Amino acid sequence: MSQVSYYPGCSLHATARDYQESIDGVAALLGLELKEVEDWNCCGATAAHSINHDLSLGLVARNLHLAEKAGLDLVVPCALCFHELKMGEKALTRDGWSKAPQFPFEGRIKIWDLLTFLAQDEWLEKFKAKVVKPLTDLKAVCYYGCQVARPPAVTGHPAPENPLEMEKVAEACGVQVLDWSHKTDCCGASHSIPRPDLLHKLVGDLYDRALETGARAVIVSCQMCQANLDMYQTEISQARGREYSLPIIYFTELMGAAAGLKETRTWMGRHFVDPRPVVGVAS
Numbered sequence: 001m002s003q004v005s006y007y008p009g010c011s012l013h014a015t016a017r018d019y020q021e022s023i024d025g026v027a028a029l030l031g032l033e034l035k036e037v038e039d040w041n042c043c044g045a046t047a048a049h050s051i052n053h054d055l056s057l058g059l060v061a062r063n064l065h066l067a068e069k070a071g072l073d074l075v076v077p078c079a080l081c082f083h084e085l086k087m088g089e090k091a092l093t094r095d096g097w098s099k100a101p102q103f104p105f106e107g108r109i110k111i112w113d114l115l116t117f118l119a120q121d122e123w124l125e126k127f128k129a130k131v132v133k134p135l136t137d138l139k140a141v142c143y144y145g146c147q148v149a150r151p152p153a154v155t156g157h158p159a160p161e162n163p164l165e166m167e168k169v170a171e172a173c174g175v176q177v178l179d180w181s182h183k184t185d186c187c188g189a190s191h192s193i194p195r196p197d198l199l200h201k202l203v204g205d206l207y208d209r210a211l212e213t214g215a216r217a218v219i220v221s222c223q224m225c226q227a228n229l230d231m232y233q234t235e236i237s238q239a240r241g242r243e244y245s246l247p248i249i250y251f252t253e254l255m256g257a258a259a260g261l262k263e264t265r266t267w268m269g270r271h272f273v274d275p276r277p278v279v280g281v282a283s
Contacts, residue, residue, distance in 0.1 A: 001031050001032070001033050002031060002032050002033065003032075003033045003035055003072055004032065004033075004034060004035065004072050004073050004074070004075045004112075004117070005035055005036075005037055005067045005070045005072040005073065005074045005075065005109070006034035006035060006036050006037065006074070006075050006076075007036075007037050007040055007043075007063060007067065007074055007075070007076045007081060007085070008020060008036060008040075008077065008078070009042075009043060009045075009076070009077070009078040009080070009081035010042050011078065011223050011224075012077060012078065012223065015223070015227065016078075016223035016226070016227070017270075018250070018253075018267045018268075018270045018271070019077065019223050019226070019250050019252065019267075020077075021263065021266070021267055022250055022252035022253045022255075022256055022263075022264070022267045023077055023114065023252050025252070025256050025261050025263050025264075025267075026118075026127075026252045026255045026256060026259075029127075029130055029255075029256075029259055029261065030118075030123060030126050030127060030130070031126070032123075034075065035070065035072065037063060037066050037067050037070065037074070038066060038070070039066065040063050040066060041059060041062055041063060042059060043059060043060060043063060043078075043080070043081045043084040043085060044056040044059040044060065044084055045078075045080035045081060045083070045084050046080055046189060046190045047190070049084070049087070056084070056088075057088055057091055057092075057100070058100045058103070059084075060084055060085055060087070060088025060089075060091075060092075061088060061092060061100045061103040061105060062100070062103045063085065063088075064085065064088060064089065064092065064103075064105040064111075065103035065104060065105050067109060068105055068106065068108055068109050071108075071109070072109065073109050073110045073111075073112060074109055074110070074111045074112065075112045075113075075114050075117050076111065076112065076113055076114060077113070077114040077221075077223075078222065078223060078224075079113065079144075079145055079147035079148045079221065079222035079224065079225070080147055080189075080222070080224060082111070082113040082147065082148060082155075083147040083148070083154070083155070085111050086111055086154050086155055086156075087154055088105075089105070089107065089111055090153075090154060092105045092107070093105070093106070093107040113148050113221070114221065114252075115148065115165050115166055115169070115221040115251060116148075116157075116165050118169060119165035119166070119168045119169055124168060124169070124172055127169075127172055127255060127259070128172050130259045131172065131173065131174065131258045131259060132258075132259060132260040133257065133258055133259075133260050133280070134173065134174025134258060135173050135174045135175050135254065135257060135258055135279060135280065136174045136175075136176070137280065138174075138175045138176065138216060138217060138278055138279060138280075139175075139176045139178055139214055139215055139216050139217075140170065140175050140176070140177060140178065140215050140216065140217040140218065140219050140249070141177070141178050141179075141180045141183070141210050141213055141215045141218055141219070142166035142167050142170060142177060142183055142218075142219045142251075143182070143183055143187075143206070143210075143218050143219065143220050143225060143229070144163050144166060144183050144184050144220075144221065144222075145184065145185075145186065145187055145220070145221075145222045145224070145225040146184055146185065146186040146187075147222065148163070148221065148222065149161075149163045149184060150184065160184070161184060162183070162184075163183070163184070166219060166221060166251055169251050169254070169255065170219055170251065170254060172258075173254045173255060173257070173258035174258060175219070175254065178213040178214060178215050179213070180209055180210065180212075180213045180215075181209065182205070182206055182209045182210070185202070185205075185206065186202060187199070187202055187203055187206065187224070187225045187228040187229060188202045188203060188228055189224055189228070190224070192227075192228060192232070196232075196235075199228060199232070200232060200235060200236050200239055203228055203229055203232060203236060204236045204239070204240055204244075206218070206229065207229075207233075207236065207244045207246055210246060211244075211246070215246070216246075216247070216278045217246060217247040217248070217249050217275060217278050217279075218246055218247070218248050218249070219249050219250075219251050219254060220248055220249070220250060220251070221250070221251050223250075225248075226248050226250060229246070229248040230248040230271055230272045230273055231272055233245060233246065233272065233273060245273055246273060247271065247273050247274065247275030247278055247279075248271065248273065248275075249268070249271075249275045249279070250267075253267050253268055253275070254279070257279050257280070257281050264279075264281050265281050265282055265283060268281060269283065
C-alpha cells in the first residue's frame, strides 16, 4: 500500500461528495492510501487572495506546514485548492514570506494535483490491469479548466495550453477521446453568483464546441467546473434556444466504471444530467 498526504478541500466534504467517493473508490482499487492532512483548514479559494493577501498566504502556510510535518508528498483533487497551495508554495519558498513564522514550510514535499499524480506511468499501468469493462462506445472531450495547468510559473506544468494527463487516463478507460480547442478555457468559476450571464456565455460556448466535435460527454477533474457545466444546462438551453443535455463526468468516475466498481452508479446518479446511459452503467 502506497501512501500520500491528501488535502480534500471544503467542497469534497459537501457538494462534491460524489467526486470524493469516486476518488476513495479508485484509491482503494489501486492500493493507494490517502492520508488526510490532520486539522487542515480552508485554502482561501476563491476570493481570499483578492481581499487580504497576507491572510490568504497564512491559510496556505498552515496547510503546507501540516502536510510537510507528515513527511509525504501532497495530493490535491480540487483545481482551485491546488492553485492556491502552489501559489503559497512559491511565496513561502521563493519570496521568503514570513508573516506566519509559526507555520514554517521548507518545500521538502511535492504538491501534486490528483489527475497528474494518477496519470503517471506507475499508476496508469496499475489501473490498466484493473479494467474489466472498457468504455469503447463513449466519445468525449477532456476539459481541464484554467486552474490546474496555468500559469506555468506557478503550476510548473510543461504544457499549460495543451495538457494531456486526462486524455491518458480516459484512453486507459477505453474512451474515444476527441480533440478540441477549449480544453483550458474558463468556465466562469464563482461568477455563477454575481454574473450568471457571464457564466452562461462561457459555459454555453463550451457546450457548443464540445458538441461540434461529436462528443457525448465532457470529462473533468475539477468540482467547480463540473458544477458549472452540469447545473445550468436548463437555463442555458432556454437562453440560447437550443437543448443541451451533456453529461459532465469526473475522470475518477470513468475509472470506476471501466474497473466495474458497482458504486459508480451511485456517484453518477447524483449528477443533474445522468451520465450512466452514455457510460453503460445501470441506473
